[in-house]
Amino acid sequence: ETGVTQSPTHLIKTRGQQVTLRCSSQSGHNTVSWYQQALGQGPQFIFQYYREEENGRGNFPPRFSGLQFPNYSSELNVNALELDDSALYLCASSLVVDTQYFGPGTRLTVL
Amino acid sequence: GQSLEQPSEVTAVEGAIVQINCTYQTSGFYGLSWYQQHDGGAPTFLSYNALDGLEETGRFSSFLSRSDSYGYLLLQELQMKDSASYFCAVSGNAGNMLTFGGGTRLMVKP
Numbered sequence: 512e513t514g515v516t517q518s519p520t521h522l523i524k525t526r527g528q529q530v531t532l533r534c535s536s537q538s539g540h541n542t543v544s545w546y547q548q549a550l551g552q553g554p555q556f557i558f559q560y561y562r563e564e565e566n567g568r569g570n571f572p573p574r575f576s577g578l579q580f581p582n583y584s585s586e587l588n589v590n591a592l593e594l595d596d597s598a599l600y601l602c603a604s605s606l607v608v609d610t611q612y613f614g615p616g617t618r619l620t621v622l
Numbered sequence: 623g624q625s626l627e628q629p630s631e632v633t634a635v636e637g638a639i640v641q642i643n644c645t646y647q648t649s650g651f652y653g654l655s656w657y658q659q660h661d662g663g664a665p666t667f668l669s670y671n672a673l674d675g676l677e678e679t680g681r682f683s684s685f686l687s688r689s690d691s692y693g694y695l696l697l698q699e700l701q702m703k704d705s706a707s708y709f710c711a712v713s714g715n716a717g718n719m720l721t722f723g724g725g726t727r728l729m730v731k732p
Contacts, residue, residue, distance in 0.1 A: 515664075544719065544720070546720075546722075551725075552724055552725070553709050553711075553722030553723055553724050553725050554665065554709075554720075554722045555722070556719050556720060556721065556722075559719055567719045569719070601664065601665070603665075610655075610667050610670065611655075611667065611720065612667065613657075613664040613665045613666065614664060615663070615664050616664055
């Protein structure tokens with residue numbers, strides 16, 4: 512059984528640019544959630560996708576958007592990057608309510 | 623809104639028992655989860671409590687009191703590899719959107 516994978520591992524962008532992060536969910540999991548984790552803090556919920564539909568959104572501006580594909584993989588897009596967007600972006604897949612399986616994350620640095 | 627409070631740091635010695643507390647304020651509550659995260663790694667699921675009481679999984683146990691909006695993670699027979707950050711997280715609705723606490727950094731000393 513393949514776990515959650517994310518790409519790329521690290522990414523460096525400049526202010527104003529756009530970025531796309533990718534996530535492959537664990538086999539059979541139909542729900543994908545995205546989180547932003549700043550250094551030394553807990554993950555902050557961005558949004559969740561269930562069967563290709565957005566199923567909830569945290570307190571993030573519209574320049575954070577996402578997609579889920581028929582194979583349940585997902586993308587996180589961030590437009591007009593700001594310095595504060597520098598963080599670890601985590602994807603988590605789940606099938607049942609109580610357990611989420613996290614990928615290794617993408618470390619984004621905005622200069 | 624939702625907020626969770628947990629101690630920022632705990633230190634213990636190998637073989638000891640440590641308890642990490644978590645209090646929460648939520649507009650809705652489905653359950654309390656605990657995750658472990660080693661430096662540079664991804665959070666990994668440890669336990670989930672939806673009902674009051676104690677859940678035991680090997681050396682780790684988790685407790686929930688819904689009436690007190692309180693839970694804790696108990697780690698027994700501490701090992702050096704348990705040095706990590708531990709996060710409590712609340713599921714505020716059935717969609718399993720987690721709100722995390724700020725994390726407790728556990729340092730296990732020889």
